[in-house]
Amino acid sequence: FSSTTPIKATLFPGDGIGPEIAESVKQVFTAADVAIEWDEHYVSTEVDPRTNSFLTWESLQSVLDNKVGLKGPMATPIGKGHRSLNLTLRKELNLYANVRPCYSLPGYKTRYDDVDLITIRENTEGEYSGLEHQVVKGVVESIKIITRKASMRVAEYAFLYAKTHGRTKVSAIHKANIMQKTDGLFLQCCDEVAEKYPEIEYEKVVIDNCCMMLVKNPALFDVLVMPNLYGDIISDLCAGLVGGLGLTPSCNIGEDGIALAEAVHGSAPDIAGKNLANPTALLLSGVMMLRHLKLNKQAEQIHSAIINTIAEGKYRTADLGGTSTTTEFTKAICDHL
Amino acid sequence: FSSTTPIKATLFPGDGIGPEIAESVKQVFTAADVAIEWDEHYVSTEVDPRTNSFLTWESLQSVLDNKVGLKGPMATPIGKGHRSLNLTLRKELNLYANVRPCYSLPGYKTRYDDVDLITIRENTEGEYSGLEHQVVKGVVESIKIITRKASMRVAEYAFLYAKTHGRTKVSAIHKANIMQKTDGLFLQCCDEVAEKYPEIEYEKVVIDNCCMMLVKNPALFDVLVMPNLYGDIISDLCAGLVGGLGLTPSCNIGEDGIALAEAVHGSAPDIAGKNLANPTALLLSGVMMLRHLKLNKQAEQIHSAIINTIAEGKYRTADLGGTSTTTEFTKAICDHL
Numbered sequence: 001f002s003s004t005t006p007i008k009a010t011l012f013p014g015d016g017i018g019p020e021i022a023e024s025v026k027q028v029f030t031a032a033d034v035a036i037e038w039d040e041h042y043v044s045t046e047v048d049p050r051t052n053s054f055l056t057w058e059s060l061q062s063v064l065d066n067k068v069g070l071k072g073p074m075a076t077p078i079g080k081g082h083r084s085l086n087l088t089l090r091k092e093l094n095l096y097a098n099v100r101p102c103y104s105l106p107g108y109k110t111r112y113d114d115v116d117l118i119t120i121r122e123n124t125e126g127e128y129s130g131l132e133h134q135v136v137k138g139v140v141e142s143i144k145i146i147t148r149k150a151s152m153r154v155a156e157y158a159f160l161y162a163k164t165h166g167r168t169k170v171s172a173i174h175k176a177n178i179m180q181k182t183d184g185l186f187l188q189c190c191d192e193v194a195e196k197y198p199e200i201e202y203e204k205v206v207i208d209n210c211c212m213m214l215v216k217n218p219a220l221f222d223v224l225v226m227p228n229l230y231g232d233i234i235s236d237l238c239a240g241l242v243g244g245l246g247l248t249p250s251c252n253i254g255e256d257g258i259a260l261a262e263a264v265h266g267s268a269p270d271i272a273g274k275n276l277a278n279p280t281a282l283l284l285s286g287v288m289m290l291r292h293l294k295l296n297k298q299a300e301q302i303h304s305a306i307i308n309t310i311a312e313g314k315y316r317t318a319d320l321g322g323t324s325t326t327t328e329f330t331k332a333i334c335d336h337l
Numbered sequence: 338f339s340s341t342t343p344i345k346a347t348l349f350p351g352d353g354i355g356p357e358i359a360e361s362v363k364q365v366f367t368a369a370d371v372a373i374e375w376d377e378h379y380v381s382t383e384v385d386p387r388t389n390s391f392l393t394w395e396s397l398q399s400v401l402d403n404k405v406g407l408k409g410p411m412a413t414p415i416g417k418g419h420r421s422l423n424l425t426l427r428k429e430l431n432l433y434a435n436v437r438p439c440y441s442l443p444g445y446k447t448r449y450d451d452v453d454l455i456t457i458r459e460n461t462e463g464e465y466s467g468l469e470h471q472v473v474k475g476v477v478e479s480i481k482i483i484t485r486k487a488s489m490r491v492a493e494y495a496f497l498y499a500k501t502h503g504r505t506k507v508s509a510i511h512k513a514n515i516m517q518k519t520d521g522l523f524l525q526c527c528d529e530v531a532e533k534y535p536e537i538e539y540e541k542v543v544i545d546n547c548c549m550m551l552v553k554n555p556a557l558f559d560v561l562v563m564p565n566l567y568g569d570i571i572s573d574l575c576a577g578l579v580g581g582l583g584l585t586p587s588c589n590i591g592e593d594g595i596a597l598a599e600a601v602h603g604s605a606p607d608i609a610g611k612n613l614a615n616p617t618a619l620l621l622s623g624v625m626m627l628r629h630l631k632l633n634k635q636a637e638q639i640h641s642a643i644i645n646t647i648a649e650g651k652y653r654t655a656d657l658g659g660t661s662t663t664t665e666f667t668k669a670i671c672d673h674l
């Protein structure tokens with residue numbers, strides 16, 4: 001890619017505060033002269049029978065065509081008989097790995113300093129199989145599925161990520177002392193891949209112990225790879241260490257080089273449309289997207305502008321203790337560029 | 338019970354450091370004049386066919402007879418084809434609720450002050466069903482089971498606990514946005530029980546969000562009730578907030594009034610027999626056992642002696658940054674009585 005021929009990227013502004021924070025990303029990218037042509041798709045108000053969700057087939061196709069995209073929050077309606085939008089995306093686009101870096105933001109104080117963790121979550125199976133049934137009244141079961149295919153590809157991704165990002169250690173998180181077959185298979189795949197990376201330190205950590213050690217001393221960890229549900233839990237825990245989901249980016253990796261960056265916080269309907277939302281998580285996700293596109297110079301510029309704006313502390317949104325509007329905060333970032 | 342007629346209680350010293358920390362409990366209880374007659378049972382080196390584990394049938398029977406007991410750590414051998422000792426106890430004795438208070442110990446500093454949480458874990462089902470199989474090579478599944486019976490009894494226990502312990506709020510932790518049927522049934526049971534306790538605040542929190550909020554601001558929570566695996570994870574996380582499993586007690590509640598208090602940390606084979614282990618978790622579990630027996634005065638005396646010894650800081654074991662042996666630390670507690 002040359003940075004003057006615009007790259008087409010799908011944009012899902014999403015629900016609630018989504019459109020406002022997506023607007024912030026567009027402004028910051030423009031200010032940084034990023035040659036992205038946004039292919040915008042809104043969440044529909046009608047269920048599309050081809051996806052059995054509010055996400056239309058055209059929206060999915062756009063990501064398949066562009067191979068790169070950015071996604072705001074989409075509300076997951078509970079118990080309406082159609083699929084969650086997030087899950088539809090992950091499954092239909094085969095977004096097999098969810099990468100969530102959690103690092104302390106300079107200038108934004110939490111109880112933890114110098115956190116620098118990468119959680120890599122298997123994104124397609126495990127407890128998210130969608131297979132559940134009532135055996136008899138009062139007895140229900142859910143099926144957790146672990147496959148060699150999905151475990152191998154996420155393990156491969158995690159070790160390759162560690163190697164190409166100068167990381168030194170991968171921890172595989174599991175509960176194989178209880179789920180010997182499912183989590184056992186996941187670990188076996190991690191073991192196999194680890195052998196091909198003798199330069200990367202490798203360890204296996206039981207999820208309960210992992211959570212205890214993360215809150216006691218997050219510096220013990222570097223890259224963490226795990227099945228779907230544990231990834232859901234641990235990535236939120238890690239985000240909490242550095243301030244919460246409003247500050248942490250994520251990127252979903254699919255086959256054929258697809259990358260869909262995503263702010264994983266909620267759609268915050270209570271503050272939607274009020275110019276109060278914090279666009280940081282979506283902006284940092286946008287930065288991950290730029291890095292994926294090898295637009296490293298602009299990624300770094302935007303990243304620094306965000307970090308510096310927060311560190312200076314003059315313009316912060318209410319969730320970070322400030323009084324700035326989304327627009328003011330966005331302008332401050334643009335001024336840093 | 339009169340405090341002069343000795344009460345018979347089962348004692349499982351357990352593996353590794355178990356015998357040393359159990360010795361500490363015996364000494365402290367003697368120093369406090371607690372009229373307990375210990376009925377000691379060691380973990381066997383042979384598998385008992387009636388339990389399919391190293392735990393003998395006689396040991397189980399002892400708890401059923403005494404209705405009260407204290408348990409040290411038991412190593413869970415992985416993949417040997419017989420049942421985990423901890424699971425054998427929970428299933429055979431129908432220990433349906435695991436109560437783990439996590440509170441900041443005065444004088445022992447962590448990143449968090451004034452933590453005061455009670456996690457109540459369903460202890461018999463969920464992902465711990467033991468049902469797993471290989472569908473085809475490379476595809477395995479585990480079955481998670483949730484029943485109305487087990488969910489109701491743990492929910493009942495949690496609300497009754499809250500009410501009788503002056504607690505004001507119960508949070509039910511779940512992932513019903515993904516496991517609508519299993520976690521949905523668990524929540525429905527909590528909803529039903531909550532209606533009978535209008536004076537107790539009740540909320541439902543998704544597990545990933547719960548973990549994020551716990552590390553950001555544990556004061557948001559009070560009593561937490563949840564299915565087995567989430568309880569395993571969250572109770573360790575909460576223990577981490579106040580210093581780890583070496584400092585937090587637990588008690589398993591069964592039907593017919595059975596209570597088996599338990600230190601849930603590992604058996605630490607590396608330091609076993611070296612007089613280095615920290616007996617605090619087992620001691621505080623012993624205190625929970627005394628409270629269960631309504632020996633409240635002695636429970637408080639022993640509790641204060643432990644807390645004061647740690648707070649003074651002169652005698653601390655190595656895990657707390659001190660240089661005391663188990664014996665020295667134990668003696669210091671006895672001296673406080």
Ligand SMILES: CC(C)[C@H](C(=O)O)[C@@H](O)C(=O)O
Binds near residue numbers: 076087515545
């Ligand atoms: C909204 C929910 C379905 C989703 C998940 O459980 O994966 C969210 O928590 C996430 O982490 O992206």
Ligand SMILES: CC(C)[C@H](C(=O)O)[C@@H](O)C(=O)O
Binds near residue numbers: 413421569
């Ligand atoms: C040792 C293990 C089987 C056990 C569990 O998973 O329940 C432990 O982590 C616990 O919390 O008591």
